[in-house]
Amino acid sequence: MGSSGVSWTLPDHPKLPKGKPVAVVVLDGWGEADADQYNCIHVAETPTMDLLKKGAPEKWKLVKAHGTAVGLPSDDDMGNSEVGHNALGAGRIFAQGAKLVDTALASGKIFEGEGFKYIKECFDQGTLHLIGLLSDGGVHSRLDQLQLLLNGASANGAKKIRVHILTDGRDVLDGTSVGFVETLENDLSQLRAKGIDACIASGGGRMYVTMDRYENDWDVVKRGWDAQVLGEAPHKFQNAVEAVKTLRAETKANDQYLPPFVIVDDSDKAVGPIVDGDAVVTFNFRADRMVMIAKALEYEDFDKFDRVRVPKIRYAGMLQYDGELKLPSHYLVSPPEIERTSVYELFRHETVKFGHVTFFWNGNRSGYFDETKEEYVEIPSDSGITFNVKPKMKALEIAEKARDAILSGKFDQVRVNLPNGDMVGHTGDIEATVVACKAADEAVKMILDAIEQVGGIYVVTADHGNAEDMVKRNKSGQPQLDKKGEIQILTSHTLQPVPVAIGGPGLHSGVRFRNDVQTPGLANVAATVMNLHGFEAPADYEPTLIEVVDN
Numbered sequence: 001m002g003s004s005g006v007s008w009t010l011p012d013h014p015k016l017p018k019g020k021p022v023a024v025v026v027l028d029g030w031g032e033a034d035a036d037q038y039n040c041i042h043v044a045e046t047p048t049m050d051l052l053k054k055g056a057p058e059k060w061k062l063v064k065a066h067g068t069a070v071g072l073p074s075d076d077d078m079g080n081s082e083v084g085h086n087a088l089g090a091g092r093i094f095a096q097g098a099k100l101v102d103t104a105l106a107s108g109k110i111f112e113g114e115g116f117k118y119i120k121e122c123f124d125q126g127t128l129h130l131i132g133l134l135s136d137g138g139v140h141s142r143l144d145q146l147q148l149l150l151n152g153a154s155a156n157g158a159k160k161i162r163v164h165i166l167t168d169g170r171d172v173l174d175g176t177s178v179g180f181v182e183t184l185e186n187d188l189s190q191l192r193a194k195g196i197d198a199c200i201a202s203g204g205g206r207m208y209v210t211m212d213r214y215e216n217d218w219d220v221v222k223r224g225w226d227a228q229v230l231g232e233a234p235h236k237f238q239n240a241v242e243a244v245k246t247l248r249a250e251t252k253a254n255d256q257y258l259p260p261f262v263i264v265d266d267s268d269k270a271v272g273p274i275v276d277g278d279a280v281v282t283f284n285f286r287a288d289r290m291v292m293i294a295k296a297l298e299y300e301d302f303d304k305f306d307r308v309r310v311p312k313i314r315y316a317g318m319l320q321y322d323g324e325l326k327l328p329s330h331y332l333v334s335p336p337e338i339e340r341t342s343v344y345e346l347f348r349h350e351t352v353k354f355g356h357v358t359f360f361w362n363g364n365r366s367g368y369f370d371e372t373k374e375e376y377v378e379i380p381s382d383s384g385i386t387f388n389v390k391p392k393m394k395a396l397e398i399a400e401k402a403r404d405a406i407l408s409g410k411f412d413q414v415r416v417n418l419p420n421g422d423m424v425g426h427t428g429d430i431e432a433t434v435v436a437c438k439a440a441d442e443a444v445k446m447i448l449d450a451i452e453q454v455g456g457i458y459v460v461t462a463d464h465g466n467a468e469d470m471v472k473r474n475k476s477g478q479p480q481l482d483k484k485g486e487i488q489i490l491t492s493h494t495l496q497p498v499p500v501a502i503g504g505p506g507l508h509s510g511v512r513f514r515n516d517v518q519t520p521g522l523a524n525v526a527a528t529v530m531n532l533h534g535f536e537a538p539a540d541y542e543p544t545l546i547e548v549v550d551n
């Protein structure tokens, strides 16, 4: 019996047998949308997924992967890997970071909590530094939350504030960084009018500065450390709007990949290095891309790069990012308590998405539940390139590992994340995304063939949309043109539903999708998978998608 009083010993499913190997395949960024030239999944040859779709309605269906169905504040919020895999793994809908932070800010409780009190100790003598993603994308952070944090911190005694921005262009349109920086500059000038010494101190593009994940490339975090902590960067400007405009024009980098810069004063001195006695808050709520910087800021023993100078600071995350490592130890808002997730088994994945089917699936917990029963395999990603250069990524290698794991007979479940549709979709390169989709489809085929050989079962689904729609649309669904009359490429995720397909020789012949589950979503998948392993799901899980009819 767990502490919550719910038994972990799952009852037998009355009709479905145990012992059939189950492959759970998650296509990252693979939604369902109308067919047109901007739907890369439609344009690509995807015979495997096309065939699965023919199984509708009994063996293929669409489920919601965005908004309230995955614990986000509203149905205008697109899905993402964190909330998608959390729902897939946990089988229940938890209020996610975005929503928890909204609530804590709205009630003002955030400013009464332990985390805020901890950093507040520095406000008299030190500077408050806020580091995070500057956009309204709502995947990792939100501008309106930053604004409320700035106002609340100054109302609670912060006298000197430095903001270290990371430009987006991945959850929002490329080029929007300029507008976000202008808005923030305006907010900061209003604070200055109230006598608070507040300004932007450094910046850089999220994919090149700070926001790496799963220890893929520590240089990314080092570039951020140099700019934010040491006040050193290859580019220096006196004004952040000018910095972003100039770097976009001169280096041709997009918002995601802007090089690091620092803001300097008239005598060329950085305006906001982090020094002894300062407070630091990383204001992203989402975990994966904050874990590495959190380690650099918090750990005394740290050898991933030379930090040169390690200031004695009080550091808090917006949330605690890793429940296993308890990292960081101070945080402004408690993360969702995602307990009793559906894990027993094994997965396959690539570094850039390594933690998605492990860390996220397990409720933002790194490490194994039971090392004797699980094996995690990470396929290292290509690093130092944008994924439109190699859109096939490591799909083949991932599929081979998964195939071998299935054929080995050692595992009850093999879980795989195929990142192509998402990672290449984020580059906005339509041709490359088409290649990516085809590669993912081929990988699925290899895994399904292995399941066929061992008499197993497959569940193929996705965590959110991306590759199925690569253009910004107006309300009537037509591509929206910008002032120059050009289409606007959508690098972000979407609000589209995603498929779930079941099958394989091990699937009991009476199994079919029910049609009585109200607004099915990703959280319904966990109970479904448990049934396919021959168990009833815990009573508090979202209902299973399947029923078993006599035939």
Ligand SMILES: O=C(O)[C@@H](CO)OP(=O)(O)O
Pocket: 028, 029, 079, 080, 081, 082, 139, 140, 170, 171, 289, 422
């Ligand atoms: O790359 C990321 O961090 C997000 C988009 O911001 O994508 P995903 O949720 O698919 O990981």
Ligand SMILES: [Mn+2]
Pocket: 028, 029, 080, 081, 082, 084, 422, 463, 464
């Ligand atoms: Mn994803």
Ligand SMILES: [Mn+2]
Pocket: 029, 081, 422, 423, 426, 466, 493
């Ligand atoms: Mn993504």
